[in-house]
Amino acid sequence: MSNARTYGGYRTGGLWAAAGISFGAVVVGSAIALFGMLEFDERCMHGLTQGPGRLLRVRDQAFPPATICEFQYGEVSSIGGGGVLSVLLWGSLLVLVACLLVALIAECLDPPLGSDLVMPMSRSAKLRRTGAAFFVTGSVFLMVYAFAGWRLVAGPSSACAAGADWGTQVPKTLEYSFFPPQATCQYTSGLTRQMNPDWVASLATELAVPALIAGVGFALAWRRWAVERRRSRSGDEELRSVASGLDG
Numbered sequence: 001m002s003n004a005r006t007y008g009g010y011r012t013g014g015l016w017a018a019a020g021i022s023f024g025a026v027v028v029g030s031a032i033a034l035f036g037m038l039e040f041d042e043r044c045m046h047g048l049t050q051g052p053g054r055l056l057r058v059r060d061q062a063f064p065p066a067t068i069c070e071f072q073y074g075e076v077s078s079i080g081g082g083g084v085l086s087v088l089l090w091g092s093l094l095v096l097v098a099c100l101l102v103a104l105i106a107e108c109l110d111p112p113l114g115s116d117l118v119m120p121m122s123r124s125a126k127l128r129r130t131g132a133a134f135f136v137t138g139s140v141f142l143m144v145y146a147f148a149g150w151r152l153v154a155g156p157s158s159a160c161a162a163g164a165d166w167g168t169q170v171p172k173t174l175e176y177s178f179f180p181p182q183a184t185c186q187y188t189s190g191l192t193r194q195m196n197p198d199w200v201a202s203l204a205t206e207l208a209v210p211a212l213i214a215g216v217g218f219a220l221a222w223r224r225w226a227v228e229r230r231r232s233r234s235g236d237e238e239l240r241s242v243a244s245g246l247d248g
Helices: 013-037 040-045 083-108 123-154 156-161 198-206 208-247
Strands: 008-010 055-061 066-071 074-077 118-120 172-178 181-186 192-194
Touching (some): 008 123, 013 066, 013 083, 040 055, 040 066, 083 123, 083 208, 123 156, 123 172, 123 181, 123 198, 123 208, 156 172, 181 198
Antiparallel strands (some): 066 074, 172 181, 181 192
């Protein structure tokens, strides 16, 4: 039992806390930005939102979420397109990504004891901690991927028609890919459109990175735990062998 605490693991609690707080800030800030996008394009189209020159086109920005009205001599955007909220969202996202990646990479390492950054930890405890990280990041990736790509899984060649009763107006799937989950749909009018917004397809792809790192950390922890277990069993067998020899 004493040998179980001779190993070390980095103290990542602060990193996980910072990642959680920044994630909450991204969610709340994005919700506010999305609310600000409501009917913003309609206000631009009907002249309720004034800009420099005549209106050229309206487009949506993936992150920070915003509707941008492009005028002849400049742009006007909803609340997420600039100002304090945009800075908050970008800052929170950077903190989230940095803390998450550093914490996950730290879980892959096996540092020696003796540093303030390292805490005593048994192989079993490290296996449980890396398993929890892998479960959370893997679950998030699978949920987002399922949301973005379930129609591809249902039938890649007919992904654009999946999930709706089109009758005789079935859109065609011109091309598709599983990673990122995306397809180009062509409607009977000749109009083409992506099955998913680009930011959704990108997010589903990028979330595979933390899940992969967490998986590597879990695999390494499992291997170290298995090696220790085999050594423990081998030591117990040697002790029994010696004990039986003495008894004989």
